[in-house]
Amino acid sequence: MKIKNIYTTLLLAFALMNCTFDSPDDLIEVTEIPEGEMISYNNHVKIIIDNNCLNCHSMPPQNGAPMGLVNYQQVRNAVENRGLIGLISTQDLSEVMPLGGPRLPQNLIDIIVQWQLDGFIE
Numbered sequence: 001m002k003i004k005n006i007y008t009t010l011l012l013a014f015a016l017m018n019c020t021f022d023s024p025d026d027l028i029e030v031t032e033i034p035e036g037e038m039i040s041y042n043n044h045v046k047i048i049i050d051n052n053c054l055n056c057h058s059m060p061p062q063n064g065a066p067m068g069l070v071n072y073q074q075v076r077n078a079v080e081n082r083g084l085i086g087l088i089s090t091q092d093l094s095e096v097m098p099l100g101g102p103r104l105p106q107n108l109i110d111i112i113v114q115w116q117l118d119g120f121i122e
């Protein structure tokens, strides 16, 4: 095997390992989704909710929030039955989530909308 090939193999192995052993520490706030990539809760949605909603929607919920948003089921349920997307999308600052504003950046709202369109991949 040529040196170059060994390097390529090592790099590939590394890349694969990174995908397999994704720890929460590796997650950064998603701002751009590569074209064609499906949105999933664990890779894209969770970090947005964690950073913007858990002050109140923790378990148990704080500050008068009616429910937690700490796991896949809770977040999915809030999209399907509690109007989550409407509440993050609204321009009405008296009801927008996160409560009290500011409204989430549009690209983050788009990710959550796309998650629903892609069928709530976990």
Ligand code: HEC
Residues within 6 Å of the ligand: 049, 052, 053, 054, 055, 056, 057, 063, 064, 065, 066, 069, 078, 082, 083, 084, 085, 087, 088, 095, 097, 098, 099, 100, 104
């Ligand atoms: C500062 C505290 C706070 C933060 C941060 C917050 N919420 Fe809320 N949320 C509330 C409170 C209080 C209510 C219930 C009162 C209301 O509807 O205004 C609520 C209600 C909701 C509801 C409606 C629940 C129902 O059944 O009526 C949804 C959905 C929701 N929040 C989603 C979110 C999302 C998504 C985020 C993050 C982007 C978020 N919230 C951030 C306090 C908060």
